[in-house]
Amino acid sequence: MKTSNRPLSPHIQVYKMPLSAKLSILHRITGLGLSLGAVVLVFWLFSLAYLSSTAVNLHTFFSSSVGKVILIAWTFAFFYHFCNGIRHLFWDVGKGYEIETVNKSGVFAILVAVVLTAIVWIVGA
Amino acid sequence: MQYRSDIKSVKGLGTAKHGFSHWWMQRLSAVLMIPLGLWFFYSLMSIETISADSVIMWLQQPIQAILMAIWTITVVYHGALGMQVIIEDYVHGKAMALTLLVLIKFAMFAMIVATFFSLLRLVS
Numbered sequence: 001m002k003t004s005n006r007p008l009s010p011h012i013q014v015y016k017m018p019l020s021a022k023l024s025i026l027h028r029i030t031g032l033g034l035s036l037g038a039v040v041l042v043f044w045l046f047s048l049a050y051l052s053s054t055a056v057n058l059h060t061f062f063s064s065s066v067g068k069v070i071l072i073a074w075t076f077a078f079f080y081h082f083c084n085g086i087r088h089l090f091w092d093v094g095k096g097y098e099i100e101t102v103n104k105s106g107v108f109a110i111l112v113a114v115v116l117t118a119i120v121w122i123v124g125a
Numbered sequence: 126m127q128y129r130s131d132i133k134s135v136k137g138l139g140t141a142k143h144g145f146s147h148w149w150m151q152r153l154s155a156v157l158m159i160p161l162g163l164w165f166f167y168s169l170m171s172i173e174t175i176s177a178d179s180v181i182m183w184l185q186q187p188i189q190a191i192l193m194a195i196w197t198i199t200v201v202y203h204g205a206l207g208m209q210v211i212i213e214d215y216v217h218g219k220a221m222a223l224t225l226l227v228l229i230k231f232a233m234f235a236m237i238v239a240t241f242f243s244l245l246r247l248v249s
Binding site for chain 2: 028031032034035038039041042045046048049050052055056059075078082085086088089092116120123124
């Protein structure tokens with residue numbers, strides 16, 4: 001099919017993305033970050049079982065401020081991906097497609113993710 | 126003059142006929158991770174001070190080790206499914222995409238095996 005002369009619209013660089021588009025991108029980015037987290041999770045378990053000195057180093061690193069920032073980012077990424085994933089599951093069964101509902105549930109997903117992250121780091125600490 | 130129709134050049138470039146299964150397993154693993162994810166964070170919050178000793182003590186309870194195995198494997202599997210979609214969307218070179226897809230699968234298998242061996246060592 002010859003498509004080269006078709007107009008490119010909406011062009012990504014000049015298109016003001018709606019909230020749902022931004023949240024969709026955030027879902028991917030957090031998913032990517034969490035996949036890295038999965039590697040660290042497995043490495044953590046492996047080190048606990050086989051590399052005890054590495055496990056201690058891992059705990060020391062993640063107790064440092066840099067380590068904590070990474071862990072908090074991972075916690076937020078998890079809970080955002082979690083809430084937005086549940087939003088996706090509702091869409092999968094055909095619910096919540098009205099624009100108003102989509103915007104509301106998007107804001108709700110962010111809020112719940114922030115609250116859950118705060119609970120883990122304030123109550124858990 | 127071209128005698129081939131457009132359909133000829135797009136045939137075979139579509140799905141590999143497993144699209145539904147990918148989508149479905151992604152959803153199933155997602156649903157499984159709803160309770161397991163909450164369990165994971167709740168458990169870590171319940172441990173007084175996180176150290177190698179306290180975490181090992183927690184994982185030496187068989188139920189906790191089993192939940193950790195299911196959780197970790199589901200996370201790795203769901204992550205691999207997601208990475209596959211990202212690669213398929215953004216990596217356009219066929220050779221590069223195929224290489225990355227294979228590496229993701231190998232990494233997934235290696236991580237699942239590592240999880241099993243580690244947890245078995247911890248509980249035994």
